Amino acid sequence: xxxxxxxxxxxxxxxxxxxxxxxxxxxxxxxxxxxxxxxxxxxxxxxxxxxxxxxxxxxxxxxxxxxxxxxxxxxxxxxxxxxxxxxxxxxxxxxxxxxxxxxxxxxxxxxxxxxxxxxxxxxxxxxxxxxxxxxxxxxxxxxxxxxxxxxxxxxxxxxxxxxxxxxxxxxx
Numbered sequence: 388x389x390x391x392x393x394x395x396x397x398x399x400x401x402x403x404x405x406x407x408x409x410x411x412x413x414x415x416x417x418x419x420x421x422x423x424x425x426x427x428x429x430x431x432x433x434x435x436x437x438x439x440x441x442x443x444x445x446x447x448x449x450x451x452x453x454x455x456x457x458x459x460x461x462x463x464x465x466x467x468x469x470x471x472x473x474x475x476x477x478x479x480x481x482x483x484x485x486x487x488x489x490x491x492x493x494x495x496x497x498x499x500x501x502x503x504x505x506x507x508x509x510x511x512x513x514x515x516x517x518x519x520x521x522x523x524x525x526x527x528x529x530x531x532x533x534x535x536x537x538x539x540x541x542x543x544x545x546x547x548x549x550x551x552x553x554x555x556x557x558x559x
Contacts, residue, residue: 406476408444412494415439415519420548421537423513427505429545431457434483435505435515450478482497491536497521498529
């Protein structure tokens with residue numbers, strides 16, 4: 388990671404080394420969101436508070452991410468294109484600036500954890516992470532696993548929105 392002006396960035400430890408992009412295709416639901424700075428997700432209209440709906444791999448190995456977010460009291464659907472890199476679990480997106488997305492872990496059929504670089508205003512580094520699930524049914528064991536993965540990250544990160552415990556509303 389190299390950021391402008393030589394600012395040090397956090398490196399995300401990675402576990403999904405051999406990610407098979409084709410197997411992540413399909414419907415997903417944002418179950419939990421975490422951030423190193425609460426302002427990145429603190430309100431329904433926070434710029435990085437997005438709800439993933441679907442992942443669509445492209446023939447070129449990129450990943451179209453279909454998402455919803457709150458804007459002007461309405462639910463807006465959109466998509467962003469995540470460009471592949473040499474690392475199969477790392478993608479670059481141009482969303483609120485150029486950012487790196489790293490898939491930390493997935494079993495392809497039940498859950499996926501990913502983090503995105505997200506420096507908060509005035510911060511050297513920062514990130515937001517999400518736990519995605521194939522269904523809306525809460526899985527406490529996977530939630531515990533997500534918590535453990537967050538603890539391995541180089542920046543302090545905490546869960547801001549946990550839909551498994553009824554904290555926050557999905558508004559989808």
